[in-house]
Amino acid sequence: MSILYDELTKILHGKQLTPHFQPIVSLYKKKIMGYEALIRGPSDSPLHSPFNLFDTAERFDLSTKLEYICREVTIKRYASLDVKEKLFINVSPSVLLQPDFKKGETLKLLDQFGVDPRSVVIELTEHQPTDDFQLMREAIIHYRKMGFEIAIDDLGAGYSGLRLWSELQPEYVKIDMHFIQGIHNDPIKLNFVRSIQNIASSLNCNVIAEGIETEDEFKVVEQLGITHAQGYYFARPTAIPLEKVNKSLFVVSTQPSQFNATKAAHIAKFITPVSSETAISEVMNLFHHDSDLTILPLVDDNVASGVIFRDHFLFKLFSSRYGIELYGKKPIKTFVDKTPLSFDQNTAIELVSKQLTSTMRNDQAFIITNDGEYTGIGTILKLLEEITRQQIHNAKHANPLTLLPGSVPINDQIDQLLATKVPFSFGYFDLDHFKPFNDVYGYSAGDDIIKAVANTLAQHIPAESGLVGHIGGDDFIVIFTGNDWLKCCENILNDFKKAVPHYYKDEDIKTGGIHAENRTGEKCFFPLISLSVGLVDSVSTSQCQSHVDIADLASEAKKQAKKIEGNSFFINHRMATKSQENLQSFAHKSVVKLHAVN
Template sequence: MQSSHQITVQTIIAEKLINTVFQPIFDIENETIVGYEALTRGPQNTPLFSPEALFEAAQQHNLLSELELLCRARAISRFVELKLEGKLFINICLNVMLNKDHPYGETIKLVEQSGLSPNQVVIEISEKSPFPNSDILLKALNKYRKFGFDIAIDDVGVGYSGLKQWSYLRPDIVKIDRYFIDQCDQDVMKREFLKILFELGRISNALIIAEGIETKEEFELLRELGMVYSQGFFLAKPNEYPIQKFPTLDVCVSPKQVSTIETIEMLVTTTKTVEYNQSVNHVYDIFTQNINIYAIPVLRENKPLGMIFRNQLMESYSDIYGRALFSKKMAVDIKSNNHMILDHSMPLEQVSTLLTARANAEFTQPSIITKNGYYLGVVSPRDLLKSITESKLEQARYANPLTGLPGNVAIEKEIDYMLKHKRPFNLAYLDLNHFKPFNDIYGYAKGDLLLKTLANSIMINTSNKCCFVGHIGGDDFIIMFKNNDVEKVCQNILTDFSQQSLSFITPEHQKQQGYYALDRSGKNIFHPLVSLAIGVIQPDTTCYNSYHQIADLASKAKSEAKKNTGSSLFICRRQKQHSFDITSV
């Protein structure tokens, strides 16, 4: 036996000295594991331990095909042995896939022998290697598709062919390269690029996986941008015995658990559908027998591929040769992609933005709604527009007219929802000190501008996904926190507002740290500069059942904060209705 430092790739292949580790891929909306990526490691404590070194050595000795077959066989057998759930992602080298000497059909043999189904396996190809001629690659991939495998493109965004291959190959799954994930929370360009990729995934009906997530900040930003499927060290590292349950993460509570926002799912209706391989004549018969059906979704294994529209098909059949031309075609051959495919959890406000960006001809077409990538139903444009209009009117009706923030009705509704569902939250009550003297000295117009400045400071420093901001009225605001960043966010608001408010104060008054104005009894007395008081409560939601109880607690916390001079933060550490533990910051 060779020493560990002299071991060769020939020996590794001959003696099958590789190890397979698995990294989970998560559905963060449903907090489940949807699959595992199989990754190969060489013998430990050898120069060929890393996959990069191992595959480079195999390529140098013209043994890539042999090494890949060994890796696939080991990945499949270990996946079954460990009884892992979900899909198995297997990496395949393009050079091997297109090598004429590589044995055809070996992967399907290995899969069938193991007892797995091909639809449990994803063939993952990397965009880091130069893609060959698109037609050649498409033919190679179609061989895998015929067996029932899903196709994933890995490392999208850094390769030679970029988005062109995505458009042409139409993969089932797209994985975003780590380069765009790395510190995306600190890079505006990466953030915008990621937005585009998630939107392209929605349009092309491809599942998007953000891989290589290593920090909490990256994870939270990606989820805010629309990420559903994720992979990376922050969630779980590759392991020979990978985790099989969703991990406990120190992140903001998932929006799906706390959101009271109306989503597109509330408008879903059912309609007739057809399978991709059913005849066009069958589709035509459905339209002729159901005069109220204007569009039919085309599905494959309950995943939407497109839509067939009545007016287009009827126009084609009206031609003298129409029926003869279409009689041998399948539904998938005539489907249209000019429609929206929306996830069931998408807020109506976001749908409104997408809808208004559509072309006029597409504006009146129904949208397909999915859940976890599978067909759920359709939404008519009429129902969508009606609901969006009603939602906008309700928001406008109950919003504060000065700041546009949710008013008392929305605030009460949000708090009651959290109490009813026993969701933990922190509540901050914000109030300006000495606001009346400011109004008296500088006028109500500047007073309104100061309130807008405070509202802006709050919105800049809070996350829409983890915080609910409301304007009670006058100079009173609330923030409901659904994460644990309360003290940090409140301190940022205090600092930001203190700096911004000085732009409204004359240099003379800044120097004096105040001004003379009439008090409520008509006496001319000195008042300090306007400042901000924040009182925070952390209620035990199992002990309260009404908005009024929470409002009373928050008001007491605010009063404690206002006892201090200047801007201050008071946090009540008590969770139940007893005397306060005072923490002033």
């Protein structure tokens, strides 16, 4: 036949395959919940890589045989390692429908090596079209009765992923890595993944985000409320499974909201938990003896696994005539319908609210943790009370024209970021030639221009990327918390330049400006309105002691930007200082940082 065929048959005959295990992480519990088994050929073979191995097997019609041997060596290795977490085994739908699979060959392997079927997840990997959905449903029912759970792999990349999902109703669905990689910079991918998470929440299905490689990707996935993750960010596949994930990888999103970022810890209430193995009759006694106890968290080894609500518990218990007799001795975990939502105590409450909304769940309470360990319970009522209090406070300091926060909340936010050492950049936006425009076109037109600036800033800077403020007149402030702050500023200036002509008469657009009196009463020509921006980079802001120092740096930068015609910015890289000598040095050496956006 060929050299590759001979190599493949030799590998299959000798079962020369090595399983590698990549962790699948629970983002709520912040620990490994399972491993996906990935096969490698011999290290000195041209079929070492899984792609070459399976592609060659398909060419020579040996895919089914290869999958069976993969399953055997994987289960054998998994059992020898005495792993307690779940094992995800890749299975093609076509193989799943083979008579040998349905006869229980996999169960025989599990029994032979002492593996509980309830610890195994059959992960359907679709490389070819699946047409017989009726047969697929029957097969899945058959395997579930044996104790297996089901996962759909690479949702969004296969031929009929959504159809499979709706037909099979798996316990897990894995989003193809294409939609995860670069999600922090791609609104289309973000909306796609958000939609998948919303559907999964309504179906009580766990989403696994595949292919996470960077901290930025992880942050977006975590903020969307996705329950599980997998990728090089946590660990690469290894022959010896990684036992624990470094907890520092579970970075807490510190992105500020539009106002002061009150943390989830502020609304946490510690409620003494019980073990998930506690008998239902004991839980009944707890509720009976404490009429104020409405929520009961289930915690084992400091990790919350469920929340019991008094009313729901009692209704479910007594809806059956023999409820207490039937269920009394069973563990309370049997009353848990779904994994509770969980938030680190340092998460801003606005992000908590956003994630609760995006998951489309109607949970009345959620878990608050510290490094993944239970610290208390948060409730929707307490969350709404705190958000309402903040809104009332911030409304007192909002600009009446744009409704953006004024100097008080802006300064508070800056001081808070400095105190917590969160990196950020800063921008001072000021309109050029605004007074002449206001004099010629009137105050109403002037207000429209100011609102146009506010709208442009808001469009480019969502709450998770920074804070926009209006500190009076035609002056705006932006706190940038993203790494793309400079590109964002350029986009703002470009969009504003395109919008400005809409506020002028045609004849003024043709001449490029208007004639009006200057501040001394002389008639002068003034170009079309533009924006000048003074920018302070994150290195310089980190050296400041308070919002006063940053305001000084931004004001200096804005003065330099105003020396350039048209929409422009100037970056101040100088560290905060009161020294006039240093100021002169800064002005001379930083002239290369003058930028006009044409």
